[in-house]
Every structure is written in structure tokens, then in C-alpha cells.
Amino acid sequence: xxxxxxxxxxxxxxxxxxxxxxxxxxxxxxxxxxxxxxxxxxxxxxxxxxxxxxxxxxxxxxxxxxxxxxxxxxxxxxxxxxxxxxxxxxxxxxxxxxxxxxxxxxxxxxxxxxxxxxxxxxxxxxxxxxxxxxxxxxxxxxxxxxxxxxxxxxxxxxxxxxxxxxxxxxxxxxxxxxxxxxxxxxxxxxxxxxxxxxxxxxxxxxxxxxxxxxxxxxxxxxxxxxxxxxxxxxxxxxxxxxxxxxxxxxxxxxxxxxxxxxxxxxxxxxxxxxxxxxxxxxxxxxxxxxxxxxxxxxxxxxxxxxxxx
Amino acid sequence: xxxxxxxxxxxxxxxxxxxxxxxxxxxxxxxxxxxxxxxxxxxxxxxxxxxxxxxxxxxxxxxxxxxxxxxxxxxxxxxxxxxxxxxxxxxxxxxxxxxxxxxxxxxxxxxxxxxxxxxxxxxxxxxxxxxxxxxxxxxxxxxxxxxxxxxxxxxxxxxxxxxxxxxxxxxxxxxxxxxxxxxxxxxxxxxxxxxxxxxxxxxxxxxxxxxxxxxxxxxxxxxxxxxxxxxxxxxxxxxxxxxxxxxxxxxxxxxxxxxxxxxxxxxxxxxxxxxxxxxxxxxxxxxxxxxxxxxxxxxxxxxxxxxxxxxxxxxxxx
Numbered sequence: 001x002x003x004x005x006x007x008x009x010x011x012x013x014x015x016x017x018x019x020x021x022x023x024x025x026x027x028x029x030x031x032x033x034x035x036x037x038x039x040x041x042x043x044x045x046x047x048x049x050x051x052x053x054x055x056x057x058x059x060x061x062x063x064x065x066x067x068x069x070x071x072x073x074x075x076x077x078x079x080x081x082x083x084x085x086x087x088x089x090x091x092x093x094x095x096x097x098x099x100x101x102x103x104x105x106x107x108x109x110x111x112x113x114x115x116x117x118x119x120x121x122x123x124x125x126x127x128x129x130x131x132x133x134x135x136x137x138x139x140x141x142x143x144x145x146x147x148x149x150x151x152x153x154x155x156x157x158x159x160x161x162x163x164x165x166x167x168x169x170x171x172x173x174x175x176x177x178x179x180x181x182x183x184x185x186x187x188x189x190x191x192x193x194x195x196x197x198x199x200x201x202x203x204x205x206x207x208x209x210x211x212x213x214x215x216x217x218x219x220x221x222x223x224x225x226x227x228x229x230x231x232x233x234x235x236x237x238x239x240x241x242x243x244x245x246x247x248x249x250x251x252x253x254x255x256x257x258x259x260x261x262x263x264x265x266x267x268x269x270x271x272x273x274x275x276x277x278x279x280x281x282x283x284x285x286x287x288x289x290x291x292x293x294x295x296x297x298x299x300x301x302x303x304x305x306x307x308x309x
Numbered sequence: 310x311x312x313x314x315x316x317x318x319x320x321x322x323x324x325x326x327x328x329x330x331x332x333x334x335x336x337x338x339x340x341x342x343x344x345x346x347x348x349x350x351x352x353x354x355x356x357x358x359x360x361x362x363x364x365x366x367x368x369x370x371x372x373x374x375x376x377x378x379x380x381x382x383x384x385x386x387x388x389x390x391x392x393x394x395x396x397x398x399x400x401x402x403x404x405x406x407x408x409x410x411x412x413x414x415x416x417x418x419x420x421x422x423x424x425x426x427x428x429x430x431x432x433x434x435x436x437x438x439x440x441x442x443x444x445x446x447x448x449x450x451x452x453x454x455x456x457x458x459x460x461x462x463x464x465x466x467x468x469x470x471x472x473x474x475x476x477x478x479x480x481x482x483x484x485x486x487x488x489x490x491x492x493x494x495x496x497x498x499x500x501x502x503x504x505x506x507x508x509x510x511x512x513x514x515x516x517x518x519x520x521x522x523x524x525x526x527x528x529x530x531x532x533x534x535x536x537x538x539x540x541x542x543x544x545x546x547x548x549x550x551x552x553x554x555x556x557x558x559x560x561x562x563x564x565x566x567x568x569x570x571x572x573x574x575x576x577x578x579x580x581x582x583x584x585x586x587x588x589x590x591x592x593x594x595x596x597x598x599x600x601x602x603x604x605x606x607x608x609x610x611x612x613x614x615x616x617x618x619x620x621x622x623x624x625x626x627x
């Protein structure tokens with residue numbers, strides 16, 4: 001187990017390195033630079049001076065090594081868009097809306113999805129089941145920006161119940177949270193339904209019925225416990241996945257979070273911020289899957305204890 | 310006359326099968342089990358044999374009341390359980406237990422063997438948790454596993470060991486009736502023999518009555534006192550085990566017997582599977598006057614007594 005953990009950590013480090021190289025090259029291969037915008041034109045001499053000060057006149061590999069050297073010392077540089085603070089300061093500020101909205105979306109969405117999946121599994125082939133399956137399929141297939149637009153259209157424009165965008169008062173949170181929750185609800189509904197059906201059909205459940213255990217206790221003590229393994233392990237990666245979802249959701253709802261900075265940093269060629277965002281998401285994804293695998297092994301006696309199955 | 314441990318009286322189970330699609334689906338009834346009667350005397354082992362789909366598993370599930378019969382009565386130690394609800398069934402459940410063919414999926418993979426075997430005690434509130442675990446461990450010993458197995462998980466055992474665990478779990482509440490649904494079909498020959506011996510020993514020690522559902526006639530011959538043969542949802546023949554093997558009267562029973570592999574290659578017969586029509590055509594026709602007990606003449610087969618404890622489905626001619 002310890003060996004396994006060490007191997008996985010090495011692979012996390014490798015992934016981190018490969019992603020950093022690819023992103024760095026891709027980022028610089030986008031035409032244009034941070035001072036090429038038309039809204040605030042600068043003269044050629046000023047531009048050259050700025051580029052030299054930021055080290056952007058040096059060869060790419062030198063720039064990369066300089067940047068990564070800083071990263072190893074937790075120095076991610078200064079964002080070009082907001083030179084008054086460090087990248088870390090900006091990120092720690094931008095995290096809050098993303099964490100609140102995305103986090104609430106997953107935390108509220110996961111139990112709803114589990115309930116929906118349970119209702120579907122326990123009423124197989126009923127109206128409830130068809131509704132849940134349709135809902136889950138739609139939730140997974142409709143892109144989150146379309147869901148966001150539909151939410152805005154229905155609840156903000158037509159019904160005029162909720163504000164369409166912004167950050168601040170909690171009533172503005174409701175629609176983005178609903179947009180974030182679509183994927184956890186759909187994923188959990190599907191996982192729960194199939195895991196429970198798989199379990200309910202196994203003979204050990206029949207034995208439990210024959211022993212006189214009540215249906216409720218069968219479901220909560222045995223079926224859900226067996227079904228829980230994939231549900232627990234999928235949670236963390238899904239949570240981190242909201243960071244990618246935030247690119248769309250925060251743009252749609254004009255929330256000043258990570259996703260919004262993702263978009264603006266690419267538009268403004270804000271290299272330090274862009275790198276920091278990508279590296280952070282990469283690292284979090286790697287760690288989330290790493291922890292998910294450990295949780296899976298720890299929860300499942302077949303892997304935890306070993307054996308021939 | 311003593312009360313039998315388990316008695317099924319004219320039990321049937323119909324399933325609705327979707328026959329037509331469209332907006333308004335139509336259904337037709339399919340009788341999985343049609344009018345089956347069988348009796349298991351105390352301390353006896355009855356084999357229920359038949360091909361897949363003959364309704365033998367459904368019959369077993371109805372005896373356990375895991376499937377509600379469409380009609381008919383089920384009596385356990387003389388008590389009619391066919392109409393009881395979940396609450397009313399709970400005390401009856403202590404009397405009846407089940408062992409399945411697939412020992413792996415019959416055990417909850419998340420629980421240790423001690424927890425699995427102790428769970429019936431917990432469900433029925435017998436003893437303190439400590440006593441339950443103690444009892445479970447001694448049952449593991451009784452079925453031939455070491456006490457140290459209590460902390461293990463099902464996936465660490467072989468198929469035969471898992472079947473022992475399933476038997477321990479079934480018998481820990483000291484039931485009077487055990488339904489064994491093909492408990493040896495997934496095991497290889499030597500392990501099969503061990504499990505059969507274990508069941509035989511426990512049956513004698515505990516005064517158990519066993520309904521042994523199987524398609525393996527050689528196992529049935531070595532274990533059971535009586536055999537009931539089912540074909541397409543109905544009983545076609547029943548008799549003392551030896552009478553079935555020496556004097557089978559129904560064509561389907563004979564076809565089953567022919568299918569037993571012979572050890573000596575010189576004795577091997579050409580095996581042939583009879584079609585439904587062939588079996589129908591070969592159904593015995595017995596004259597009313599030949600029968601030891603009175604029976605009404607009929608066009609369709611009915612179970613008639615043809616000897617002591619031997620009944621066969623036959624057409625009675627006047």
C-alpha cells in the first residue's frame with residue numbers, strides 16, 4: 001500500500017511537469033502578447049522595455065525555467081492585469097465565489113441525485129424511474145452553458161423571480177448553484193440507480209429477506225453500503241470538476257471567480273495568472289483522483305484485504 | 310399422523326407477460342408453477358428436480374414466501390403462512406432458511422464472515438452482540454472452518470468454503486426447514502461431496518427437514534429420501550428416491566435419468582432430448598381399473614397413485 005502511494009505520488013509529479021510544459025508552450029504559441037491590445041496602445045520602445053522587464057524577451061526555455069523555479073518557491077509572479085498584488089493573493093480572493101457556488105452545487109446536488117437514483121431503483125420501470133433517467137441523461141448531455149442560459153431565461157427573464165447575474169447577496173447565488181448542481185445530480189442519480197439495482201438482484205439480498213430483515217434495513221444497511229463505494233470515490237473529482245465548469249458558469253452569471261479569471265487571463269495573455277490557474281487545477285485533479293483511489297481501496301475489502309478476486 | 314415440516318397444497322404462481330406492445334399493452338398469464346403439492350415429513354430430505362425453467366426455484370421461493378403464491382396454501386409445521394404479511398412472517402422466518410447456488414453473491418462482500426453468520430441472530434434479537442459473535446464463530450467451526458476465519462471477507466474463500474459459510478448462516482437460528490436451491494451445482498466433485506456430507510450430518514444432528522432443489526440426479530440419489538419431479542410448472546412424478554431410480558413411469562423422469570452421465574464408457578447411451586410433443590405423446594395412459602386408488606377418467610394428465618408413495622401424472626382411461 002505504501003509502495004502504491006509512493007508510485008502514485010511520483011506519477012502526480014510527472015503529470016504536473018508534462019502539463020506545465022505543454023501549457024507553457026501552448027500559451028506562448030497563441031499569437032500576440034500582453035501589450036498588443038488596441039484599447040491602450042503603447043509605443044514600440046515602451047513595449048520593448050516592458051517585455052524586457054517581465055523577462056518576455058528571453059528564449060522560451062529560459063522563461064519556462066525561470067517561471068518553474070519561482071513555482072517551486074511558491075512564487076507565481078504578478079498578474080499583468082492587476083499588478084498591485086501577487087498571483088497568489090489574486091487567486092485566494094477569486095477562490096471564494098467559485099468555492100461557495102461550486103461547492104454548494106455539489107454538496108446540494110449529490111444528495112439530491114442519490115435520492116433521485118434511489119427512488120428510480122426502488123420503483124423500477126415506473127414513471128419515477130423514467131423521469132429520473134430522462135432527467136439524468138439531459139443533465140449529463142446538455143452543456144452547462146446551455147443549462148445556465150435556460151435557467152436565466154426561465155427564472156430571471158420570464159418569471160422574474162431571481163436576479164440573472166452577479167455576486168454578493170445570496171439570492172444571486174441560487175441560479176449558478178442550480179447550474180453547478182446539474183452534473184452531480186445527474187451523475188449520482190445514474191450511479192445510485194445502477195449500483196442499487198445491481199445489488200438488489202444479488203442472492204444475498206434474497207437471503208436477507210428470507211431471514212426476515214425489513215426492506216428498509218436491507219436497503220440502508222446492505223444495499224446502500226455496497227453501492228456507496230463508487231459514490232464516495234466519485235465525489236472529490238466531481239468537486240474539483242466544478243473548477244472547469246466555472247469557466248462557463250461564471251461567465252454566464254458574471255461571477256468574479258476563478259473561471260472568470262481563466263477567461264480574462266487568456267484574453268489578456270496574462271501568462272503568470274494563466275499558468276498558475278492551469279497548474280492549480282492540474283494539481284487538484286491529480287490529488288483528487290489519487291485520494292479517490294485510496295478511498296476506493298480503503299472502503300473495499302476486496303482491495304483492502306487482498307485475495308484472489 | 311405427525312404434522313409435516315413443510316407442506317404445499319395446490320400452489321400456483323402466475324406471471325403477467327407483456328404480449329402486445331403499443332400504447333395499450335396487453336398481457337397474458339403464464340403459469341410458472343401450476344397446482345404443485347408436495348409434503349416434506351419431519352427429518353426427511355426431499356429432492357425437487359427438473360430442468361431450468363421447470364418452476365422448481367419458484368416453488369422454493371414460494372415455500373419461503375419470498376414470492377407470493379397466486380393461489381394455494383403453504384403450511385410450515387402445520388401453520389398456514391400463505392396469507393401472512395411481513396410482520397406475521399417474521400417468526401416463521403426463524404423456522405425456514407435458504408442456501409443458494411452462487412455462494413459468492415449470496416454473501417455481502419462488505420461484511421466479515423463473523424458478521425455474516427451472526428446477522429440472523431441480530432435480526433431476530435437473539436443474545437448480546439458478544440454472544441452473537443461467539444455463536445457465529447462456533448458455527449464456523451461446526452461447518453468445518455477455523456474460528457480465525459471470522460475476520461475474513463467472502464472473497465478470500467474458495468467456493469466450497471463460502472458455501473459452508475452460507476450453511477452456517479442458514480442454520481444458526483436452528484430452523485426446522487432448509488430450502489437448498491442447487492447448493493452444490495457450482496462446486497467441483499470432491500467439494501460437492503464434502504458439502505453433501507456436511508448437509509447430511511447437520512440434518513441428522515438438528516432434525517432438519519430439507520427441500521433439496523437440484524438438477525443433479527446423482528447428488529439427489531445419494532442425499533434424498535423422496536424425489537419430486539417437476540416439468541413445465543407441474544409435478545409429473547413423485548416417489549421414494551429408489552423407486553424413482555428403479556421404476557420411473559413418466560417419460561420426462563426417464564429422460565432425466567437417461568441424462569445422468571455413466572462412469573463406464575461402454576454403458577454410455579446415445580442421449581436424446583425429448584421435445585414437449587414427444588413427452589406429451591408418451592404420457593402414461595392408465596386404465597381406471599388398474600389403479601390402486603379411485604380416480605376419475607380425464608383427457609388431461611392428473612397425478613394418480615400407482616403404488617405406495619408413488620404418484621405419476623397420467624391420463625386415466627375408463
